[in-house]
Amino acid sequence: MKQINVYQPFLISTFQRNHTLTLSDMKWTAFERHDFLGDGEDWALLIENLLTEKNPQLLSKLTFGDETMMFCIRSEDKDALHEIAEMVFEFYQDQDLLDAHITRYAQYDFEPNAA
Numbered sequence: 001m002k003q004i005n006v007y008q009p010f011l012i013s014t015f016q017r018n019h020t021l022t023l024s025d026m027k028w029t030a031f032e033r034h035d036f037l038g039d040g041e042d043w044a045l046l047i048e049n050l051l052t053e054k055n056p057q058l059l060s061k062l063t064f065g066d067e068t069m070m071f072c073i074r075s076e077d078k079d080a081l082h083e084i085a086e087m088v089f090e091f092y093q094d095q096d097l098l099d100a101h102i103t104r105y106a107q108y109d110f111e112p113n114a115a
Contacts, residue, residue, distance in 0.1 A: 007085040009092065012078070021081040023071040027098060034102045042106055043071035047084065049105040053112040058083065 011022045023043060031038030044064040051059050061080045065072035075081055091097035 007082070007089075010085045010088070012081055012085070014078070017076050019075055019078045019081050020065075021073045021075075021085060026071055027092070030095070030098050031102060031106065033099070034106065036102070036106055037068075039068045040065060040071040041068055044073075045108070046101065046105045047073070047088070049107060049110040049112075050087065050101070051084075052110065053105075054087070055083070 007021075009023060009025045011024060013020050013022070026038050026040070026043060028038035031042050036042045048059065048064065051062075058080055061075050061077045062084075063074045065074065073081060073084065091101045
């Protein structure tokens with residue numbers, strides 16, 4: 001029986017004890033409006049800065065993929081990948097929220113808010 005992917009647009013796969021979170025639709029045009037390519041490196045920048053501000057301890061559990069034409073994160077902690085998928089899902093489908101997140105987090109000179 002085929003299972004429903006509750007983490008759509010992400011795909012979570014597992015090989016041995018390593019888990020991978022892959023993004024299937026990278027929303028290229030949303031990034032292009034902000035003068036980014038919207039490739040895997042831009043998504044990694046957005047997610048890394050988002051986590052730096054919201055949940056920095058999660059970063060130590062992750063390895064970002066170095067592919068440009070896709071976005072993926074690897075971890076031995078599957079729950080960490082689930083948490084990232086849920087964070088992104090909160091803004092991914094909403095164009096205004098996605099634009100706000102790209103504006104805030106897709107920055108090379110990111111300054112996290114001290115909250």
